[in-house]
Amino acid sequence: xxxxxxxxxxxxxxxxxxxxxxxxxRYGGGVKAICYNILRDSYRDYAEDAMMESFTSLWQFIxxxxxxxxxxxxxxxxxxxxxxxxxxxxxxxxxxxxxxDGTEGIEQVxxxxxxxxxxVFARKHNEKLLHEVIAGMDExxxxxxxxxxFYFYKVREVAECLNLTEDxxxxxLRRGRQKLKKSLEKRGILHEKEN
Numbered sequence: 001x002x003x004x005x006x007x008x009x010x011x012x013x014x015x016x017x018x019x020x021x022x023x024x025x026r027y028g029g030g031v032k033a034i035c036y037n038i039l040r041d042s043y044r045d046y047a048e049d050a051m052m053e054s055f056t057s058l059w060q061f062i063x064x065x066x067x068x069x070x071x072x073x074x075x076x077x078x079x080x081x082x083x084x085x086x087x088x089x090x091x092x093x094x095x096x097x098x099x100x101d102g103t104e105g106i107e108q109v110x111x112x113x114x115x116x117x118x119x120v121f122a123r124k125h126n127e128k129l130l131h132e133v134i135a136g137m138d139e140x141x142x143x144x145x146x147x148x149x150f151y152f153y154k155v156r157e158v159a160e161c162l163n164l165t166e167d168x169x170x171x172x173l174r175r176g177r178q179k180l181k182k183s184l185e186k187r188g189i190l191h192e193k194e195n
């Protein structure tokens with residue numbers, strides 16, 4: 001019988017080796033997919049580092065006694081995205097802001113290199129709104145956005161997974177980004193300062 005999140009967190013706290021091993025067994029595939037899809041091609045060698053850092057960060061957070069306010073899976077996948085994006089940012093020559101109309105990872109829209117406290121709050125608020133809006137999307141847009149911007153699949157890979165044409169996926173992404181931008185603005189998105 002599979003442990004609940006609460007039981008797995010307790011196991012990680014009391015028996016870290018067993019707990020992390022079980023966590024890797026359960027969520028390692030998803031963490032690997034996220035890290036490899038974000039760091040594909042040029043930075044693929046760093047994907048293993050991002051994976052290990054993700055599980056290490058999870059362990060450190062649990063050992064600190066703080067509470068995870070979401071599912072363990074969502075929290076761990078969020079760490080994997082963050083670690084991978086940090087590695088990408090550190091090793092990338094391109095450090096400019098990315099527009100919501102671009103085709104890069106949607107989470108990067110809200111990332112600021114040198115954010116102060118106000119900007120950190122704004123980013124957290126924006127991320128929450130972003131996830132709520134994406135969760136409310138109709139199908140197949142919801143799946144298209146998750147695969148493209150959460151798992152960082154290429155358009156071709158999204159099309160293959162969902163048995164759609166690449167043109168259809170690109171069209172849905174373009175329209176979806178426009179709707180997403182309007183929806184976020186209506187919901188009071190807090191814009192970060194641009195350089």
